[in-house]
Amino acid sequence: MSQVRLWLEKGIASFKKVTKHPYFGFIVFGAIMLIALWLRTLNVLTISVINAVVLTMIYSIIALGFSLLLGYGGLASLGTAGFVGLGTFLLGYMHGKLALSLGLTLLISLGVAIVLGVIVGFISLRIEGMYLAIITLGLGEILRQFFISYETFTGGYSGTSMREFTFFGKVFVSGDGAYFPMVYLIITVLFVLAMIATINIIKSPTGRALLAMKNSDSAAQSMGISLIKYRLLAFVISTVFAVLGGFLYLMHIKFSYPPQWSLNFSLEILAAVIVGGAQSIFGIILGVFLIFGLNLAVLNYIPFFSENPALIVIFNGVLIILVVMFYPGGLIRLLQLLKIKCSLGIKRLVVKWKVYRYGKDH
Amino acid sequence: MPGADIALKEMAWIIAGLAAFYFVMDLLVFRKHPKRLDYRGRLLNVLIAAGIFAILAISVKVFTWALLFQIFLMNIVDLCILLLATTGVILIFKTSVTTNFAQGMMATFGAFFAATIVMKLTASSSVNPTLNLFIGLISGILVSFLLGLFIDVAIIRRGRYVTSVGKQMITMGLVMVIMGVIPVIFGTNPVVLPAFSIDVKTFSIGSGMYVIPVQSLYAIGITAGVLILLFSMLRFTKWGLGVRATASSEMVAGMMGVNTHVITAMSWAIAGGLGAIAAFFYAASGTQVQVASMVPVQVNAFMAAVLGSFSSFGGPLVGAFLINIFSSLAPFYNGTWQTVIVYGLILLLVLAKPLGLFGKKTAKKV
Numbered sequence: 227m228s229q230v231r232l233w234l235e236k237g238i239a240s241f242k243k244v245t246k247h248p249y250f251g252f253i254v255f256g257a258i259m260l261i262a263l264w265l266r267t268l269n270v271l272t273i274s275v276i277n278a279v280v281l282t283m284i285y286s287i288i289a290l291g292f293s294l295l296l297g298y299g300g301l302a303s304l305g306t307a308g309f310v311g312l313g314t315f316l317l318g319y320m321h322g323k324l325a326l327s328l329g330l331t332l333l334i335s336l337g338v339a340i341v342l343g344v345i346v347g348f349i350s351l352r353i354e355g356m357y358l359a360i361i362t363l364g365l366g367e368i369l370r371q372f373f374i375s376y377e378t379f380t381g382g383y384s385g386t387s388m389r390e391f392t393f394f395g396k397v398f399v400s401g402d403g404a405y406f407p408m409v410y411l412i413i414t415v416l417f418v419l420a421m422i423a424t425i426n427i428i429k430s431p432t433g434r435a436l437l438a439m440k441n442s443d444s445a446a447q448s449m450g451i452s453l454i455k456y457r458l459l460a461f462v463i464s465t466v467f468a469v470l471g472g473f474l475y476l477m478h479i480k481f482s483y484p485p486q487w488s489l490n491f492s493l494e495i496l497a498a499v500i501v502g503g504a505q506s507i508f509g510i511i512l513g514v515f516l517i518f519g520l521n522l523a524v525l526n527y528i529p530f531f532s533e534n535p536a537l538i539v540i541f542n543g544v545l546i547i548l549v550v551m552f553y554p555g556g557l558i559r560l561l562q563l564l565k566i567k568c569s570l571g572i573k574r575l576v577v578k579w580k581v582y583r584y585g586k587d588h
Numbered sequence: 589m590p591g592a593d594i595a596l597k598e599m600a601w602i603i604a605g606l607a608a609f610y611f612v613m614d615l616l617v618f619r620k621h622p623k624r625l626d627y628r629g630r631l632l633n634v635l636i637a638a639g640i641f642a643i644l645a646i647s648v649k650v651f652t653w654a655l656l657f658q659i660f661l662m663n664i665v666d667l668c669i670l671l672l673a674t675t676g677v678i679l680i681f682k683t684s685v686t687t688n689f690a691q692g693m694m695a696t697f698g699a700f701f702a703a704t705i706v707m708k709l710t711a712s713s714s715v716n717p718t719l720n721l722f723i724g725l726i727s728g729i730l731v732s733f734l735l736g737l738f739i740d741v742a743i744i745r746r747g748r749y750v751t752s753v754g755k756q757m758i759t760m761g762l763v764m765v766i767m768g769v770i771p772v773i774f775g776t777n778p779v780v781l782p783a784f785s786i787d788v789k790t791f792s793i794g795s796g797m798y799v800i801p802v803q804s805l806y807a808i809g810i811t812a813g814v815l816i817l818l819f820s821m822l823r824f825t826k827w828g829l830g831v832r833a834t835a836s837s838e839m840v841a842g843m844m845g846v847n848t849h850v851i852t853a854m855s856w857a858i859a860g861g862l863g864a865i866a867a868f869f870y871a872a873s874g875t876q877v878q879v880a881s882m883v884p885v886q887v888n889a890f891m892a893a894v895l896g897s898f899s900s901f902g903g904p905l906v907g908a909f910l911i912n913i914f915s916s917l918a919p920f921y922n923g924t925w926q927t928v929i930v931y932g933l934i935l936l937l938v939l940a941k942p943l944g945l946f947g948k949k950t951a952k953k954v
Contacts (some may be wrong), residue, residue, distance in 0.1 A: 302753055349935075353942045356687055356752065356898070360890045361938055364931045367887060371927040489887065493689065493760050500757045536768040543764030550757045551747045 248425050251508070256418040259283065263410050274526060278519035280410060283417040284474045285514045289499050290424045290507065291467025296496070297504030298433055299460040300440030301350055304492040305362035308369030309342065309465050311487030313472020318386035318482060319379050328393060332473070339469040343462035350457055366492055373484035385483040388476050400480055409477045416474065420467060421507055427463065436460055494518070501549045503556020512557055516545065592921045595650045596929075602642045603936065606635045632940055640910070647917055654796040661800045663916035665869055668804075668811035670908045672866035673882075673889035674896075675815065676859035678904045682835035683848075683855040684744055686755035687890060690762040691863055692882030694732050694739070697766055698864025699871045699882075700774045702728025703781040710782075721784055725810075725868050729861045736860025740853045770879055778876045781868070807869045814865060815905075818858070822901060831855060888915075891934050897944020906945065 244250060259279065266276045288310055295301045313335065320331040346362065353361050373380045380386055390399040393412075398405045427433050435456045438446040447453055476482050494517055502513020515523075521538045525531040531538055553559050581587075613631055618624045647656060673691065680688040706724035710717065739762060747758060785802040792798065822828035830851045833841035842848045863882075870885060871877040888911055896907030914933055918926035943949060 296753070302756075349939065352939055356681075357894050357938070357942065357944075359756075360687065360894045361935065363887065364891055364935055368928050368931045368935075371925070371931075375924045375928070489883065493763075497757055497760055500754065534772075536771050538768075539764050540768035543761040543766075543768065546761030546764065547743060547758050550750060550754045550761070551743070554750060554754055 248429070249422055252418050252421040252425075255421075255511075256414050259414045259417070260411075263407060263414075267407075275523045278515070278523035280413060280478050281522070282511065282515045282519040283413050284471055284478060285495065285498065285518050286511045287417055287420045287474065288468050288471035289495055289502075289510045289514050290420050291464035291471075292495055293499050293504050293510050294424065294427065294436070295460050295464045296499055298428065298436040298440060299457065301457070301460065302356075302359040302496070303346065303350075303362040303461075303464070304359050304489065304496065305346065305366040305369070306464075306468055306495050307487040307489065307491035308366040309339070309468035310472040310475065310491070311373055311482065311484065312338070312342070312369060313469035314476040314482035315373060315380045315386055315472075315484075316469070317473045317476045318381075318388050321391060322386065322388045328391060335469050335473070336466060339465045340462050343465035344458055346465065347454075347458035347461035350461060351454060363489060363492070366487075366489060370484065370487050373487065380482075380484050382484065385481055386476070387481045389480065391477065409474075413474050413478065416470065420470075424507060432456065432459060497546050501546055501557060503558035506556065506558045509556045509558030512561075516557070517542065591650050595646050596921045598646055599643055602646075603639060606639050610635055636937065636940060636945070644913075651920070654798075657796075658798055659916055659920070660913075661798060661804070663912060664804045665801070665807045666916070667909070667912040668807040669866045669870050669885055670888055670892060670912055671815060671905055672811060672862045673885050674892045674904045674908045675818065676862040676866075677886075677889045677893050678898065678901060679831075679855045679859045679862075681893065681898055682901075683831060683838075683852045684740075684755065685838075686752050686759065687893075688759045688859065689756060689886070690739070690759040690766065691859065691889070692867075692886035693763045693766040694735050694860045695863030695867035696877070696879060696882050697735055697770060698728040698732030698860065699781065699867035699877055700770055700779055701731040702864070702868055703779040703871065703877050704774055706781060707779065717782065718784060721782070721872075724781075725865070728864045728868055732860035732864035733857045734860075736856035736858070737853055739860075740856035744856065745849060745852070767879055781871045781877055783872045803869075803872070810865060810869075814862065818862075819901070827851070827854065891931070894938055895934055895944060897947030899943070899948055899950070900946050903944055903946035 262271060262276065262279050265271045288306060292303070292306055295303055316335040316338065317331060320326045320334060321328055326334075346365065349361060349365075350358055374382060376382075390397055392398075393408065398408050435446065435451045438449065438451055439453065439456060443453060472482075498513040498517040499510055500513070501516055502511065503509025521531075521542070525538050525541065531541070549557055610631060614624075614628055618627050618631075621627060651659070673695070676691050676695075677688060680686065680691070702724040705727050706720050709715070709720040709723060743758060743762070744755065747755065750758065783803045784806045787802045788799050789802055789805070790797060790799050822831060830841070830846045830848075833844065833846050834848050834851045838848050841851075866885065867882050870881060889908070892907035892911050893904040894907070895910060896903030896905065898904070911930065911934065914930045915926070918929045922929060937945070941947065
């Protein structure tokens with residue numbers, strides 16, 4: 227009997243060890259996403275809902291990169307849309323038109339992303355704060371204009387579309403039964419990997435250095451943190467995430483239209499990061515879902531909203547304003563507060579029960 | 589335009605040459621000099637002036653003075669719009685320390701209101717159309733004024749402890765709210781705002797004949813009147829003193845007895861009103877008023893504010909002038925890449941002078 231008990235205790239201890247591991251939440255989240263795919267094949271979830279899930283994952287990858295800049299580096303950049311757009315067109319041009327292999331396309335695109343990130347990083351060394359936000363906004367406009375004008379690369383106003391891709395020698399054509407699950411799988415895996423990469427960066431000396439820089443440049447420098455190194459690193463990582471997001475976007479939506487990569491998209495990513503909570507990974511996912519996925523997954527099914535589409539926009543705007551005003555740490559703070567309140571309430575109930583059961587402790 | 593390509597290449601070479609000269613001077617000549625920073629700043633100013641002068645000189649060579657002046661006259665409405673929008677952005681930045689992304693939307697709201705009033709008036713009575721337009725303009729300004737006031741009193745004031753990025757997000761939320769509210773209030777039918785006049789006026793200076801649209805004359809008159817009034821208020825009235833005090837430090841201004849609530853609320857309201865005039869002239873070309881029409885103007889206004897520096901009231905106006913000149917000349921050099929050329933130039937200028945052309949360096953205590 228005691229043997230069994232020992233095993234049980236050991237089991238519980240190791241279970242606790244596993245659940246306490248930082249990756250546990252992410253892998254469970256990925257698994258839930260896979261269950262969502264399975265539910266879709268059983269037709270439990272509608273297309274609109276699964277679309278919201280996929281978009282949330284794609285934009286979360288972009289937002290995770292962005293949060294490294296904003297939440298940890300304190301650098302507001304509004305050029306995200308340009309980088310995401312660049313990712314879509316790189317994939318569409320190199321893989322779709324030139325028929326390079328997916329791996330080679332990825333390598334070249336990563337190279338481009340790193341170069342761009344370094345350039346923006348160097349700009350950020352000279353220009354700071356609100357100025358940086360506006361200058362990167364200008365950079366985003368330059369990129370957008372570049373997409374519109376450079377027709378051989380992006381297709382100009384007719385846009386780039388991609389109907390098929392080759393993955394490990396297998397061709398996936400859109401409209402095929404295997405296309406969507408494959409894309410979904412790739413997106414989920416990359417999403418989980420991105421979360422793991424982000425938490426690793428945040429918890430490593432790099433993340434600490436970024437946080438130090440956010441609070442004070444000068445103090446960080448005097449502690450021996452190289453500003454140039456970490457700023458460039460933050461921008462490179464964020465650009466790489468954005469370009470990857472662009473890849474996945476083109477794979478899922480299959481179409482990319484140059485004028486769509488405008489300031490509005492960058493602002494929406496910024497809003498998602500702020501609303502959810504710039505310093506928490508699940509907060510960012512929550513924020514992205516609220517900004518991009520909520521109307522597809524929930525509001526469209528509420529008759530009040532689906533009859534008046536303008537109200538969805540108003541609802542989103544009011545949500546952003548309220549969250550920023552009352553929960554500056556993001557909505558995830560609200561959830562954390564709720565959790566604390568709940569555990570306090572449970573403790574109080576337990577005490578009350580004990581008083582009732584055993585009488586007052588004199 | 590013949591020779592434009594060659595001129596563009598010349599400009600690129602000149603800019604590259606100036607940049608190379610700067611780096612050579614900085615790295616080799618001033619290197620060990622005790623006053624290196626001082627000299628570097630002065631050299632940069634001289635080189636920027638030389639660069640802008642060279643660009644203008646080449647433009648004169650390609651286009652001749654007469655044509656340049658004509659181009660300037662044709663784009664003067666855009667200049668007025670940009671000046672008004674920039675002033676609105678800068679007023680709000682000064683008092684609330686945030687870039688107001690809702691500036692364009694507040695303005696569009698006013699333009700929609702003005703257009704609706706004008707359409708109602710023209711349909712109901714046959715009073716002269718100019719008067720109708722003026723009534724519409726004033727009512728649009730009033731509505732945007734009240735909207736700005738409401739936004740500050742109801743939202744921005746309550747979020748005093750929100751960071752400046754947070755305030756940006758609030759204005760971004762406002763953009764969404766106003767964007768959703770406009771079709772609810774004004775309906776989904778297209779709203780059209782006519783121009784004051786579609787005539788052109790011909791006049792001659794010296795031997796040259798020039799053409800200016802009469803609409804621009806209205807725009808110049810109203811813009812000049814409003815801006816002169818505003819800047820003299822900033823300079824000479826108690827409110828202006830309050831704005832300047834609040835701009836340098838809100839807390840200290842409050843302790844010195846300045847009613848910062850009134851100051852910020854008035855700044856938001858005036859910014860709304862200025863925006864409404866800008867949007868009115870932007871929309872008054874006989875085409876449909878559109879929800880997102882002010883976005884490019886707003887982006888340019890931000891750029892102008894950065895270029896001229898946020899730390900002064902006059903600098904951004906110079907920035908707006910420069911941007912207007914660049915963007916009116918760029919299409920003649922290269923139609924496809926005009927935006928890239930303009931933003932590239934601005935980017936270069938701001939990289940050279942990160943605090944803006946007229947920015948002062950503020951010392952910060954660590």
